[in-house]
Amino acid sequence: MSGETMRAWAVAAPGPVEEDPLRLVERPVPVPADDELLVRVRACGVCRTDLHVTEGDLPVRRPGVTPGHEVVGEVAGLGRGVSGFAPGDRVGVAWLRRTDGTCAYCARGAENLCPASRYTGWDADGGYAEYTTVPAAFAHRLPGEVDDVALAPLLCAGIIGFRALRRTSLPRGGRLGLYGFGGSAHLCAQVALAEGATVHVMTRGAAARALALELGAASAQGAHDPPPEPLDGAIMFAPAGDLVPVALRALDRGGVLSVAGIHLSDIPPLHYESDLFYEKELRSVTSNTREDARDFLAVAARHGVRATTHTYPLSRAPEALRDLKAGRFDGAAVLVNDLS
Ligand SMILES: [Zn+2]
């Protein structure tokens, strides 16, 4: 591959997606480091974090970065130190790209908290391109029978939703509330339902509410509306801090609200008695471990979890981000590589 070039989307200067901060650039095909794989991108999911990277809600960690961390691709090259993969293998590239493996958090199995962690599509170039790279130890093997497009959203939206669900410590057969119903929530709902939970969805979009009911949710209502029964657990998928007190008030005694997103607008002042007393808990969710990813991919395969997808050619990535921001589709957007 050395000396060849590819096309990739780069965040020229972060700003509102309506002002075209993404540029299609010609770059050398990346050379994998000794412990990395070179991956030819086949499909790449569009995550809300890509929007945060592109618009500058997250600080710039690599100028001109290529977003995208839900990559389904095939191995196109191997670093000198890599074994266990072969050219043509189908692999997934997700958000967590690297940890140090040596700190106290890594040592206790909480590598998602590693201060040295690095992320695909933020610290390193991701999947909005013809090729990307991934450390082999962080590449995910993918089940053979599911197609690329259906798999891509599982790699971040799915994994994070799964971790957020586990962070609610939902009791068996518990009542779960989902605030917001996009890519991550609709996958999380499928896992929760398959595990016997009753699911209530609170979201503003009529199409998203319809999808929720179609997937088996017991109820679907507006984002600020109370669910029809108290909740044992809730997950905040909407990046809207003003919904946090709303969701806390919907919890039953001992209920847990986990916040799935990496970015949340400010939370208004909480009222201790109505929002937190009776041992309600508010928990954040920070990235995921590789174990979360493996567990989720196994659970998803077992229960036949499928993403509802809306595809765009990779050459029209900015349009996908604009549509995501405007809430113009339900389920998850996936870019399909039409550049190579
Ligand atoms: Zn660490």
Ligand SMILES: [Zn+2]
């Ligand atoms: Zn993501």
